[in-house]
Amino acid sequence: MAQWRRGNAWRSAANRRVARLVALSGASVAFAVSSTAAKLPAGLPTILLDSPHFRSLLHSDQAGVNESAPLDTGAVCQSATATIQYSSGTTGRVKAAALPHRSFIAQAAGFHARHVRPRKVHERTLMGAPMFHSMGFFFALNGLAQGLTTVVMTDAATRAGLRGMLEAAQRWEVTEMTAAPPVVLGMTKDRCRLTSLARVVCGGAPLPTSVAEQFRRRFPHVDLCMAGGISLMIDRDECSRVGSAGRISHNVEVKIVDIITGEPLPVGRKGELCVRGPSIMTGYVGDDEANAAAFDSEGWLKTGDLCYIDEDGFLFVVDRLKELIKYPHEEAGEIPMALVVRQPGSKVTEAQVMEHVAKQVAPYKKVRKVVFVDSIPKSPAGKILRRQLSDHMQPCHVSRL
Structure with a gap:
């Protein structure tokens, strides 16, 4: 906040290639x-x-500080860059997204406009999402904007993982916490007693419907809400809409377009989600190629998410366009395969996995190869590092699908 008050931009870096990221952002102090x-x-x-x-x-x-002395601050306008946040790099190189001051103003205003129940002074929010992640960063600022108590975990608690987070939630009797989908899944398997907890805000990646249902059975008194950069679930009725990412926040325009023609689609049709508004990033720093691919001529940001909006205005995220099989033919040179982590003691076979998947997908999406691995690589925010999955892939014969 002090950096923003002085008109400086804040860059968060949580990546092994820190030197490259710092150079990309043009930081003057670290x-x-x-x-x-x-x-x-x-x-x-x-x-x-x-x-x-x-x-x-x-x-x-x-002692000796003159608190009445005027601060030496520069002029700050809403269009100026407030922070540079880095993409996860799960599918390619890490990119630096520039967010202006107006982005956080619009997000906070949208959050307050959607908040249907009054906040209570004793409410406490546990920062379960890291602050280098956009969700954690926003909720830290939102707590300040609302005058709420925000609990930040110590390094020791963070290193303890899920157990450290849940112990912090119990110790400080938090009423709300942010969490990535893997944390929500872990909570369903833990025996913790979170009697004060009233809401969990989940974001960072899609939450499987099965996990959401498990959570609601395990914690019937807790509202499980989904939050994203452009959508947000707030009240209990909305939180019960299983599988949805929520309704679109205030101060955001959206449209669903055909992935081939780019033409807008009606309600219920699946296509690429495009967004526009004051809360959207201004672009990727030092990456003209990425900016040209991300924005159209009218300023719409192409998210790369395959989505649809139902008749009640709820957004559903179906898939990532980069992960779709666009050419289901042997000449494409690719076939669907699965990386599977067995449960302890499991003896599931490749044939059983392929048969299970075959019952649920279109013929061209059937799994043709199964590789059993010890773990799936994930980022600190819980996203699967898909670019690292190629280490497990070996060239194989492409048969007719």
Whole structure:
């Protein structure tokens, strides 16, 4: 907030290729801890947050400071870049998305406009999503905007994973928490007693319907809500719409277009989701090629999500366009395959997996190869790192589908 007050842009970096990302954003100063400072480019001024000098500054009484003195701040306009957030890089190279100040103003305004029940002063939100992720970053700011108590986990709690998060939720008697789909799944299998919890806001990736149903059976007193950059579920009736990503937030225009012609589609038809409005990013920093592919001539952002909107205005995310099999023919050189993690003690076979999938998909989507692996690579936010899955793939004979 202090950086924004001075008109500076904030960049969060949580990636092994930190040096490249910092160079891409053009950062002039960095905040780091001793264990991560070495990853930064040489010569970049760095403030160590775990240094004795910085910690003493936080706990000093600021004697001699003239609090009435005017702050030296620059002029800040809503179109100026407020933060640069990096994409997950699950399907390709990491990109740096620039978000202006108006984006957070529009998101907060949309959130307040949709909030159908009054907030209570004793409510506490646990930051289950990391702040380098857009959802965690927004909810941290939203707590400040509403004057609520926000619980931020310590490094030790974060390293403890799900157990550390749930223990923090119990200790601080939180009423709301943010979580990625893997956390929601973990909560259904844990024996935790979260009696104070009233709502879980899930985002970052689609939540399988089966997991949502398990959660509601395990925590019948908790509202499970979905949140995304353009859609949000708030009231209990909306949260019960299984499989939906919610209704479209205020201050956002959307349209569903045909993936071939680009023509707008009516309600109920599946196509690519395109969005426009003040909350949308202004573009990818230093990547003209990505910007040309992401935006059309009228300023619509092409999300790459295959979606449809029902007659009640609920958005449903079906798939990612990059993950669809567009050419179901042997000349395409690709066939569907599955990477499977067996449950402990399971003896499921390749044939059984292929038979199970075959009963649920179109003929050209049938799995033709199964590879059993120990784990599926995921990002810190819980997204599957699809670009790493290729390590498990080997050339195989393409038979007629």
